Amino acid sequence: MRVLFDISMLGLGHLYSLSRAGTFRAHQHLAEGLAASGECELLFCANHSSFVYQGCIEYLRESPRLGHLPLLGPSRAGAPSALRRGVAGAHRWARALLRSNQLPPLLRYGGRLVDRRIHAPVSNAAPPVDVFHSPAVPLPARAASGRSPQRFLTIFDVAYTRVPAAAGRASPRAVREALDSVREGDWVLTSSESTRADLCACGVEPERVFVAPLAADPHLFAPCTDAARLRGVRERYGIPAGPYLLSVNALDPRKNMPHALRAFARLVQQEGVRDLSYVLAGHSGPGSPQVEEALRAFPALRDRIVLTGFVADDDLAPLYSGAAAFVYPSLYEGFGLAPLEAMQCGAPVIVSDVSSLPEVVGDAGILVDPRDGDALCQAMLDVYRDAALRERMREQSLGRAATFSWERCTRQTLDAYRTALAA
Numbered sequence: 451m452r453v454l455f456d457i458s459m460l461g462l463g464h465l466y467s468l469s470r471a472g473t474f475r476a477h478q479h480l481a482e483g484l485a486a487s488g489e490c491e492l493l494f495c496a497n498h499s500s501f502v503y504q505g506c507i508e509y510l511r512e513s514p515r516l517g518h519l520p521l522l523g524p525s526r527a528g529a530p531s532a533l534r535r536g537v538a539g540a541h542r543w544a545r546a547l548l549r550s551n552q553l554p555p556l557l558r559y560g561g562r563l564v565d566r567r568i569h570a571p572v573s574n575a576a577p578p579v580d581v582f583h584s585p586a587v588p589l590p591a592r593a594a595s596g597r598s599p600q601r602f603l604t605i606f607d608v609a610y611t612r613v614p615a616a617a618g619r620a621s622p623r624a625v626r627e628a629l630d631s632v633r634e635g636d637w638v639l640t641s642s643e644s645t646r647a648d649l650c651a652c653g654v655e656p657e658r659v660f661v662a663p664l665a666a667d668p669h670l671f672a673p674c675t676d677a678a679r680l681r682g683v684r685e686r687y688g689i690p691a692g693p694y695l696l697s698v699n700a701l702d703p704r705k706n707m708p709h710a711l712r713a714f715a716r717l718v719q720q721e722g723v724r725d726l727s728y729v730l731a732g733h734s735g736p737g738s739p740q741v742e743e744a745l746r747a748f749p750a751l752r753d754r755i756v757l758t759g760f761v762a763d764d765d766l767a768p769l770y771s772g773a774a775a776f777v778y779p780s781l782y783e784g785f786g787l788a789p790l791e792a793m794q795c796g797a798p799v800i801v802s803d804v805s806s807l808p809e810v811v812g813d814a815g816i817l818v819d820p821r822d823g824d825a826l827c828q829a830m831l832d833v834y835r836d837a838a839l840r841e842r843m844r845e846q847s848l849g850r851a852a853t854f855s856w857e858r859c860t861r862q863t864l865d866a867y868r869t870a871l872a873a
Contacts, residue, residue, distance in 0.1 A: 451867060452579040453490045454522070454572070454599070457481055458498035459586045461505030464512075468733055468760060471700070472787040473606070476641075476664050477585055482515045483860030490864065493575060494521045497587045500569040524570045574599060581867045585639075588631035600870040603632055604639045607784025608648045612805065613704050629654075637870050639863065641785040642806035660866035663809075664785050665854040666794040670763055673796040673848070674771035683768040687758040692725035694756075695830060696773035696797070698766070698788050699780075701735040706779045706802075706820055708737075708744035711755065713779075713826040715748045717834075726754070726834055728777075731769060733760040770795035774840065775833040778802065779820045786810045794851035798843035800829045814850035815843065 460481070463474035485492050494516075496506040503523065510517045571590035573582045578597050582589075585604035592598055605628055629652060632638060638659045640646050650656045674680060683689070695714065699705045707730060714728045730741070745752060761769060770776065776792035778801045786807045789799050799815035801807045808817060816833070818825040833840055 451490050451581060451871065452493065452575070452577075453484065453581045453583060453867065454493045454495055454575060454579040455481060455484065456497050456582075456584040456587055457494045457506055457509075457516075457521075458496045458502045460509050461496050461502040461507075462498065464509035465501070465505040470763070472791075473586070475667050475670075476606075476787070479665070479667065479856040480585065480859060480863060483856050484863070485516055485519060487860055487864060490581075490867070492519055493579065494519055495572040496521065497569075497571040497573075497584065497590060500524075503569060522572045522575055524568075524572065573601070580871060583639075583863075583867075588628045589633070589636060590631075592633065600867070600873075601633075601636045602639055602866070602870070603628060603636065605629065605645070605649060605784075606641055607645055607782065608652060609704055609782045609784070611648060611652060613781045637866065639866060642809050644806040644809060645784045660862070660869070662859045662862035662866065663854060664787055664790070665856045665859055666787065666791040666851060668794075668856075671767055671770070671791045671794040674768040676768070679768045680772050683765050683772065686765065687729070687731070687756060687761070687769075689729055689756055690727050690754065692727060693774040693834065694727040694729050694772070695834075696729045696731065696769065696776050696792075697778060698731045698761070698769070698776070698792070699778070700732045701730075701737040701741055703737040703740065704781045705737060706781050708740045709820070709823065710777055710779050710826065711741070711744045711748070713823050713830060714755070715751055716823065716827050717830050718751060718754070721831060723834065726774070727756060728754065729756045729758060729769070729773070731758040731761045766791065767795050770797045773797050775800055775830065775843075777826075777830065778807070779818070779826055780805075780807065781820050783807055783810075789815070790851060790854060793847035796844045796848050798833050798840050799847060800826070800833065810854075812850050814846035 457477065459474055459477045463470040484490055496503040506521055510521055573590050574593065579599045581602065582599045583602040589601055589603050605625065608625055610625055632654065638649060638654055639662055640649060640659060641662060641664045643661055646659050646661050649659050697707060697710060701707060711728065717723055718726065745755060770792045776789065776797040776799045778789050780802050782805045784806060789801050789807065790810055792799050793814060799811055801811050801815055801817060802820035803817035804820060811817065816829045818829055
């Protein structure tokens with residue numbers, strides 16, 4: 451089968467390090483899995499925008515696994531390549547000037563209007579493809595004539611329907627645009643049964659939604675026992691001596707970080723814990739003001755709560771491996787890749803008992819109600835005090851993480867393609 455796969459997120463991640471997180475890694479591993487499967491002829495496109503298309507060109511030049519595959523550009527009726535490169539350069543300049551990974555709404559909307567004229571989306575090829583898969587960008591309008599491929603859209607979560615107050619502004623708009631692009635005859639891929647149920651509740655036909663669970667990068671995430679690396683990460687991010695609890699995520703309201711910090715403060719103050727720290731790793735986001743407010747409420751603990759900012763990929767495994775526990779009290783997750791990464795490094799995990807997280811963690815971690823401060827505080831205390839519990843949970847984490855793989859995700863994605871082609 452011929453498959454046209456949109457790699458927009460790989461171009462975006464190549465251009466901006468802040469976009470090189472879990473979603474970037476998921477798209478990269480799936481693209482590499484499809485390319486290596488031998489079961490499809492793979493072609494790429496980048497329908498996000500002209501500047502992301504240029505980022506994909508650069509990404510593929512440097513990719514040893516994907517660089518040999520063709521990237522289809524806009525049709526000849528589109529703007530000249532020099533103009534597209536100029537628009538891409540202007541976008542980079544604006545982001546650099548504003549020092550932000552996201553442009554202001556007015557500039558973003560104006561840019562989209564211009565970009566639609568110079569960067570027409572690609573959804574087929576010559577000769578025609580059998581499957582068009584967009585794992586990040588809304589599906590384009592169907593061609594008025596000609597043979598249309600089976601069209602797949604990946605939607606990882608619909609947080610705005612479950613926790614609208616904590617979803618932020620950009621995420622609901624993006625997910626609504628994605629859902630609105632699905633037409634009769636289209637197919638949807640997601641990463642958990644929980645999100646599949648949410649999508650069906652949004653009106654997507656159940657028989658047209660497939661689940662392909664994600665996995666953690668096997669090259670990045672493994673137990674780190676190198677004392678020099680563990681020590682280097684502590685020094686680089688200013689982590690005090692002694693045990694530490696860890697959370698890794700952008701500061702998004704639905705990650706529920708103020709709740710976690712309040713539970714930590716209670717633990718320290720009520721139990722007289724003197725050597726425990728809390729490390730919050732991840733770049734700023736729409737939830738940053740709430741985190742800052744929570745920090746101001748506990749000034750005596752400020753030197754024991756570490757905000758690292760963005761963490762480089764190579765530092766994540768030692769950061770996970772050195773933690774007494776990984777804490778993730780999220781209000782909603784479409785999959786929950788960070789807990790899986792933590793488990794693959796052997797970290798004990800404490801996570802919410804909602805949405806997809808029980809599917810990912812199973813019985814390997816401690817699951818708590820994300821709004822129950824007493825339960826979260828007790829879970830932190832139990833793991834802190836009980837060395838035998840920590841060791842048992844580390845083994846359980848490694849065993850559970852081993853049940854997820856990119857080979858499995860690729861196989862289930864290819865099975866979805868075959869089902870659509872046989873329908």
